[in-house]
Amino acid sequence: MASNYNIDGIMLFEQPFARVPYENYRKVFRTSQKNIEKELGALQAAAADLARRAQAGTVVPEDALKAVDAMSRRAEGLKRKLGELQRNAGTPTLEVMRERLQLLASVENMQSSNGPDFDRWADTRLDRWLTDWALRSGKEKTARKLAQARGIERLVDLELFSEIRRIEEALNKHSCTDALLWCSENKAALRKVKNPLEFELRLQEFIELARDRKLLDAINYQKKHLIQWQDSHAAQIQQASALLAYTPSSAFGPYKRLYDLARWTNLVQSFRLAIYNLSTLPTEPLLHLAMYAGLASLKLPACYDHETQNIDCPVCDPNLGLLAKEVPFSHHVNSTIVCRLSGKIIDENNFPLAFPQHGHAYSKEALEDMAANNNGQVTCPRTKETCHFTELRKVFVS
Template sequence: MGDHEHMAIKHNDHILLDQPLLRLPYELLRNNFRSAHFTVEKESTGLKTSLKDATTRCFNGKSTQDDLVRNLDDMIAQAKALRRKLAACADEESRLLGQEDARIKHVDDLYSIASFDDVKYETWSRTRLDRLMGMKDLVDVETLVSMNRIRESLKKGSVQEALVWCSQNKKELRKMDGRLEFDLRFQQFVEMLRSGAEPKTCLAHIKKHLMSHNTLFPSEVKAACGMLAFPFDSVSKSAHGYGAYFQASRWDMLANLFTETHNALLSLPSVPLLNVALSSGLSALKTPACHAAARESAGSDGVVHGATILPSGQQTVCPICSPELKDLAMNVPYAHHTKSIVEHDLVVLPNGRVYGKEKLEQHAKKSGLPASQIKDLQTGEVYGEDQLKKVFIT
């Protein structure tokens, strides 16, 4: 009964990390619909205005037949451009719906699997690993590439791409009460001062983009006004007490702020899901004996320190302490087990592997071995029972 409970899959717990899997295509579909709606509104308004003007000029006798034909040709060209834009939105919608369908099927497949020992679970978990590593249809590569491109542009000292992104997501960012757009506009103002822009231009920028945020960011708005009164000296590199705003490190701050805002808006984790999944598994395995500077061998009594088998003369294979994972595992908490699932009759073989003695005897019997011999369940090596050492867990 205990083994059955242990092997049963708790589906809701199993997909705790998968919220972005279904949420992100939905958010991207909303953005795509909003883009299509904006395009229709903008282009249709332009077409209606052009048609009204052409009709009025025709009735008033202010345009010739050739003028009317040219106007109609322009309107047809606008309509064709609108159709191309909407076709692109439709293609993007189809792609996102296909992704959403594939993801729903992936999650639904899990609910058809009852336990970890089901052969279908291995296939499903392999697909999940492929997804965490970057599998098509289950990973939004384009979104992450776009995010990284904007992040790199900020590190290189340009706010333009980030401001375009803010404009595309203006409503959602307003609901989040974030400061990304304000900080981008503030940095834009700083760069205007650095490049020696006209004071009138800088003042217009403050009035248009910064003053409306005075309640939320009073110190920054006050600093902007101060910098305008005491402009940056490009020769002496003096900023009259405002030097911190001219530091090159601000670009890294903006890049990090953009990444945080982007991920929060699209419900993406701040670290790769593969790292989160690995951390969960590593935490379940971690013991106080892990990461020890020096390890003692089990010795003649066969004691297991921290559930890590250390037979004399052999190296332990501990994933927590392995060179590949030790840095990731260093800060995860120790495992917390409410009940032990360790077999009561553990023994260690000469090769360092640990099994329950009863299981070894049953396996040896099925293999047709004499009563005095046992067989390793994994490697198939055969040993005499007198070579086994009892295991004690401390």
């Protein structure tokens, strides 16, 4: 019999899986288009000028040959740039998109979650989530080995996180160069979402010049890179300008905070949020989000009551219980009763039986097993009340 499963819920988790290579392809396409338009425009202008001079009879053969050679070199330079763009993009983007979409299509076509095909798909998904967690946690070597061992290199974003790690390492060494280059490559996208990362990086470079007391360089840097942000960040620029009058040792209040080296840590976090946003990646690992979703569906107030904890409940586990504190309690329209002894659901086929004196109830199956092993006697684990199985009372839940 087919077992239905929530395909919409599955696809909700898989949005970044399909979007990351798509966004990477768009980025490569836009950059290639800009280079082609720039270089072909120059080639067309040079060719038109040469044709005009030839028609007027003012061109010298040697000059014409030089002009043709220059156009040829420019075309070769364009070809080299486009080749570098494709190589820097890592694994061929279209092939990655095709393979990922085929994987998503395969689960949509499955009729049941109780089968070997779905089990294999779920195992691959878990491998992807574990690799994603390792990449976000800075364990790139582990992630690459796992991806290689499972044959999922095209199903995880190794190149993207390698770029993130490289730029973050540069920021941790107090260098904005790589991050500014990334901002330049993604200027239009950052402007569209009104992300101020580039300004924060420029401001930090100005602060470092002031810290080193390179005042003339700082003034020139401000004129070249900060003035263009005057309309949107005038107050911050004005405040930072005062650093020309204060050294790190004499600064106070807001000026001392500008000199604080903790700003570099904030820049790392801002960069990560920016690249996650442009790459449509969630800020939390997908493994964590899946665990949160599962825990939220199970979490009940009883899970934190030592008297009523269930040994088979993940939320009642001390370690997972800490993680579950961050998610809301589950909301059940219809309550489900679970036996404390067996962990099985109590229903019409496994109805509850209560002890005659204190009234604590457990499932019929669990009490039958206890009676079979104790000559018909059953004992309540909470009150230690003991009686014969035939003395138990059937409970009707309404």
